[in-house]
Amino acid sequence: MQIHRFPLSRSIAVLLTAALAAAASLAVAQSRTDIHRDAATRNVGNDPFMMQYARAFYCNLADDNNRIVIESRGWNNTTGTGPNAEYRIPATQIFDDVWFVGNHYVGQYLIKTADGLVQVDAGNTANEVATFNFPAMQALGLSPTYPLRAVLLTHGHRDHDGGAAWLRTNLGAEIFLGSADASNKPYAPTGIDSTDLSMRQMSIGGKNFWILPTPGHTAGSTSSVVEVMDHGKPVRVLTNGGQSMSSNSIPAVASYLDSIERTYAMVKALNVEGVMTPHIYWDGEGEKMREILAKGRTVPSQHVYGHESVVRQMVIARECSAAWLSRLDATTVLPVWRYNTLEFQHASPLPTRFSVKASNGWGPLAHQAVTFEHEASGASCVATTDASGVATCASGFGPFRPGIDKVNVRFAGASTNDFVDLPATASAVVGNGCSDLAAARSAIGAREGQPRYVARLDADGNGVIDVRDVASMSRLMASGTRCN
Ligand SMILES: [Zn+2]
Numbered sequence: 001m002q003i004h005r006f007p008l009s010r011s012i013a014v015l016l017t018a019a020l021a022a023a024a025s026l027a028v029a030q031s032r033t034d035i036h037r038d039a040a041t042r043n044v045g046n047d048p049f050m051m052q053y054a055r056a057f058y059c060n061l062a063d064d065n066n067r068i069v070i071e072s073r074g075w076n077n078t079t080g081t082g083p084n085a086e087y088r089i090p091a092t093q094i095f096d097d098v099w100f101v102g103n104h105y106v107g108q109y110l111i112k113t114a115d116g117l118v119q120v121d122a123g124n125t126a127n128e129v130a131t132f133n134f135p136a137m138q139a140l141g142l143s144p145t146y147p148l149r150a151v152l153l154t155h156g157h158r159d160h161d162g163g164a165a166w167l168r169t170n171l172g173a174e175i176f177l178g179s180a181d182a183s184n185k186p187y188a189p190t191g192i193d194s195t196d197l198s199m200r201q202m203s204i205g206g207k208n209f210w211i212l213p214t215p216g217h218t219a220g221s222t223s224s225v226v227e228v229m230d231h232g233k234p235v236r237v238l239t240n241g242g243q244s245m246s247s248n249s250i251p252a253v254a255s256y257l258d259s260i261e262r263t264y265a266m267v268k269a270l271n272v273e274g275v276m277t278p279h280i281y282w283d284g285e286g287e288k289m290r291e292i293l294a295k296g297r298t299v300p301s302q303h304v305y306g307h308e309s310v311v312r313q314m315v316i317a318r319e320c321s322a323a324w325l326s327r328l329d330a331t332t333v334l335p336v337w338r339y340n341t342l343e344f345q346h347a348s349p350l351p352t353r354f355s356v357k358a359s360n361g362w363g364p365l366a367h368q369a370v371t372f373e374h375e376a377s378g379a380s381c382v383a384t385t386d387a388s389g390v391a392t393c394a395s396g397f398g399p400f401r402p403g404i405d406k407v408n409v410r411f412a413g414a415s416t417n418d419f420v421d422l423p424a425t426a427s428a429v430v431g432n433g434c435s436d437l438a439a440a441r442s443a444i445g446a447r448e449g450q451p452r453y454v455a456r457l458d459a460d461g462n463g464v465i466d467v468r469d470v471a472s473m474s475r476l477m478a479s480g481t482r483c484n
Contacts, residue, residue, distance in 0.1 A: 031326070032322075032323075032326035032330075032332065032333060032334075033062055033323045033324075033326050033327040034323075035323075035336060036062070036319045036320070036322040036323035036326060036334070036336065037059060037062050037063065037319070037320070037323045039319040039322075039323075039336045039337065039338070039361075040055055040058070040059050040316045040319035040320050040323065041055060041361075042338075042360070042361025042362060043312060043315045043316050043319060043337070043338065043339040043360075043361055044312070044316060044361070045312065045339075045341075045361065047309070047312075049284055049287075050284075050309070050312065050313065050316070052284065053281075053282065053283050053284035053287075054282070054283045054284070054312075054313045054316050054317070055316050055320075056068060057069065057243070057281070057282045057283070058243070058282075058313075058316055058317040058320035058321070059316075059319075059320035059323060059324075060244070061245060061247060061324045061327075062320055062323035062324045062327060066247070069244060072104070072105050072279070072281045073105060074105075075087035075103055075104040075105040075281070076103055076105035076106060076124065076159065077103045077105075078103070078123070078124045078125055078127065078128040079127070079128070079131070080131065080132070087103045087104040087105065088103050088132075089101065089102055089103055089104065089107065089289055089293070090132075091110070091132070091135075091136035091139065092289065092292055092293060093297060094109075094276075094289075094292065094297065094301055094302070094303050095228040095229060095230050095235070095237075095301055095303065096228070096229040096230060096231065096232065097111060097112040097113075097228055097229050098110065098111050098112075098228050098276070099136060099140065100276075100280075100289065101132055101133055101136050102123070102132075102280075104280060104281060104286045104289075105159075105279065105281065106121075106124070106159045106160070106278055106279055106280075107121075107278060107280055108120060108121045108122065108123055108133060108278070109121070109239070109276050110133070110136060110137065110140060111207060111226065111228065112140055112141075113149070113205060113206055113207045114206065115146070115149065115206050116146055116147045116148065116149035116205060116206065117137055117140060117142065117146070117147070117148045117149065117205070118148075118149055118150050118151070118152065118204055118205035118206075118207050119133070119148060119150075119151045119152070119167070119173070120151075120152050120154070120224075120239055120276065120278070121151070121152075121153060121154055121160045121161075121278050122151050122153060122160065122161050122162065122163040122164040122167055122175070123162055123163035124158065124159050124162040124163065125162045125163060126162070126163050126165065126166035128162070128163055129163030129166050129167055130163075130166060130170075133163065133167075134170075134171075137171075142171075147171060147172060147173070148167060148171040148172070148173040148205075149173065149174065149204075149205030149206060149207075150173055150174045150175070150176060150204045150205030150207075151164060151167055151168075151173050151174070151175045151176065152176045152204050152209065152222075152224065153175065153176060153177040153178075153181075153189070153222070154221060154222060154223070154239060154241035154242060154278055155177075155178060155181055155217060155218040155220055155221040155222065155241055155242045156177055156178070156181030156182070156185065156218060156220055157218060160278060161175075161177070161185070161187070164185070164187040164189075165186045165187040167187075168187045168188070169187075173205075174190055174205070175187045175188070175189045175190065176189065176190050176192055176202075176204055176222075177189035177190070177191065177192065177220060177222075178191070178192050178194040178213055178215075178218075178219070178220025178221060178222040178241075179191035179192060179193050179194045179195070179220060180194035180195075180215065180218070180219035180220035181194070181218050181219060181220025181221070182220060192211060192213065192220075192222055193213070194213045194215060194219060194220045194222075195213075196213065197212075197213055197262065199211065199212045199262075199265075199266050199269075207226065208226070208227070209224045209225070209226050210224060210225040210226075210266065210270060211223075211224050212224065212225075212259075212262060212263060212266050213259075214240075214241055214242060214256075214259035214260075214262065214263055215252075215255045215256075215259060216242060216245065216246070216252055216253070216255045216256025216257070216258075216259045216260075217241075217242025217243065217244060217245065217246070217252075217256065218242055219255075221241045221242030221259070222241045223238065223239060223240050223241040223242075223259070223263055223266070224238075224239050224241065225237065225238050225239075225266060225267075225270050225272055226239070226276075228274075230274075230299075230300050230301045230304060231299050231300065231301075233300075235273050235274050235300070235301075235304055236270050236271060236272045236273060236274065237272065237273070237274035237275055237276045237303065237304075238263070238266075238267055238272045238274070238275050238276070238310060239275075239276045239277065239278070240263060240275070240277060241278075242256075243277070243278075243279055243282050245321060245324055248328065250325070250328050250329045253321060253324055253325045253328060254325060254329075256321050257318065257321040257322060257325055260314060260317045260318045260321055261318055263314055263317075264311065264314035264315065264318060267307075267310050267311055267314055268311060271307055272307065272310050273304050273305070273306060273307045273310060274301070274303045274304040274305060274310070275303060275305055275310060275313075276303065283305075283313060285302075285303065288302035288303060289302075308341075311339070312339055315337050315339045315422065318337050319336065319337060322334045322336075322337075335415060335416070335417060335418055335419055335420050336418060336419050336420070337419075337420045337422060338360040338361065338362060338419055338420065338421050338422060339360060339361070339422055340358060340359070340360045340365055340411060340421055340422055340423070340424040341358070341359060341360070341424055341426075342356050342357070342358055342370065342409055342410075342411060342424045342425065342426040343356065343357050343359070343426065343455070343456055344356055344409075344426060344428050344456060345357050345390060345456050345459070346436060346440070346456060346457055346458075346459040346469065346472070346473050346476070347431070347433035347436040347437065347473050347476055347477060348392075348428075348476075349372075349400070349407045349428050349429075349430045349431065350402075350430065350431065350432070350433050350476060350477060350478065351398055351399040351400050351401070351402060351430055351432075351478055352394065352395075352397075352398040352399045352400075352478065353392070353393075353394045353398075353476055354372045354381065354383075354392065354393040354394070354397065354398070354407060354409070355390060355391070355392040355393075355394075356370060356372075356390070356391055356392075356409050356426065357385075357388070357389045357390045357391075357455075357456070358370060358385050358389045358390075358391065358411055358424065359389045360421070363389075364385070364387065364388050364389025364390075365385055365389050365411070365421065366385055366386065366387050366388075366389055367384060367385060368384065368385050368391075368411060368414055368421070369382055369383070369384050369385075369391075369411075369412070370382070370383060370384075370385065370391045370409055370410065370411045371409065371410055371412070372393050372397060372407055372408070372409045373407065373408045373409070373410075374397075374398075374400060374405060374406075374407060375405070375406040375407065375408055375427075376405060376406070379397065380397075381393035381396065381397035388461055398430075400430045401430060402430050402431050402432040403429060403430070403431070403432075404429070404430070405429070405430045406427060406428070406429050406430070407427070407428060407429075407430060408425065408426070408427045409425065409426050409427075410423065410424070410425045410426075411423055411424045411425075432477065432478070432481050432483070433473065433474075433476065433477040433478075433481065433483075434477075434481070434483035434484070436456075436457060436473060437470065437473050437474060437477065437483060438483065439454065439457055440457040440465055440469055440470050440473055441470055443457060443465045444465055444466060444467065444470065445464070445465070445466070446464070446465045447463060447464045448463040448464070452465075453465060457469060457473075459472045459473060460472070
């Protein structure tokens with residue numbers, strides 16, 4: 001007899017996984033490791049790309065899935081020849097003033113400044129930078145008056161600093177490296193004080209970098225943010241220095257966790273929107289690079305992930321490091337970080353009605369204060385979320401002008417022993433409700449999970465957009481509003 005095997009459909013597989021997880025949690029209490037791994041997943045939201053890359057790679061150890069990192073080391077082609085030559089990436093423009101050169105395992109970023117080049121990281125070997133980076137620099141105008149001013153090393157491992165001595169000797173570049181990684185290096189690095197954990201601005205090769213020492217992967221790992229230009233628009237991008245955690249050192253993993261929390265704060269404070277990762281397989285930039293090579297750079301660049309996406313990555317990384325730390329050290333008990341979102345609800349903001357839903361990967365965020373603010377005047381209104389996470393200001397605030405006035409809403413964050421609920425914001429221009437009303441009308445019958453279903457239009461939250469949602473929306477709209 002022949003047995004036919006059919007792959008489980010994705011949704012059935014997801015349901016089964018959820019059911020098994022629920023059964024397991026009934027049988028035995030979840031370990032701290034499992035709680036944080038689960039939190040990393042919940043913080044992804046509904047982004048398959050982030051699930052496949054940042055979630056999988058930051059959690060590689062806690063998931064017992066380190067093979068994905070080991071496998072990627074096979075892509076570290078430094079010569080352009082041999083069986084894995086296809087992993088080599090030619091110098092490729094990713095921003096107006098930034099080029100990537102390297103391979104699918106590890107690469108470098110060449111930044112053009114007014115008075116010379118700056119490179120982030122230095123390749124695996126002298127031969128590699130002489131063969132690939134040097135010609136790329138020449139193509140970008142390298143000359144005695146337009147030199148390679150500086151190299152900023154993310155840390156002192158060989159796959160990041162192997163070509164540093166060649167770049168110093170042959171091109172005269174100043175090499176910056178976290179001081180804790182700097183001993184016995186043959187290229188006389190300029191130390192970045194690894195014991196000073198504060199974020200500061202530093203001029204490197206005449207270019208401003210925000211520098212944040214992030215010990216963990218190595219003691220001298222350094223992360224940075226730099227402002228580059230994307231189709232004429234300034235955008236700030238993060239280089240996370242040293243992404244993988246130590247597999248067995250509790251102090252190193254504890255220090256990595258602390259570094260990730262500080263990197264989260266830096267990303268928030270500087271409104272970082274993009275990434276320039278040395279190991280491009282880690283957060284999916286390798287896939288973006290293939291797209292750039294095949295179809296060119298998009299507007300915005302593929303390396304612009306969006307601010308909320310970069311923030312989410314850091315929250316995922318934080319939960320993955322908490323998962324791994326609690327595996328190594330069973331006495332570790334840390335609260336779970338929850339990434340929160342605020343979403344204006346059905347037709348809001350209207351001239352006199354402001355309604356927002358706060359939620360996270362665990363469900364609605366209930367009983368929390370949110371503050372609505374009229375941007376132009378600073379007038380504000382505080383409301384508390386109900387059991388379904390919805391907070392509404394409907395009197396004494398406004399009226400504001402549709403199409404003109406902007407309303408910002410923010411949740412300041414909260415914490416308990418179990419959770420750190422991260423702050424969230426949202427902004428919208430006041431409307432008259434007509435576009436939401438039209439959208440709800442055209443989506444009648446759409447159920448949760450279907451493409452036409454939009455949660456914010458589902459006024460009663462019953463999982464289907466129906467005539468009652470349309471009716472309640474038109475009741476909320478100012479009387480006399482005429483929609484075309
Ligand atoms: Zn390393």
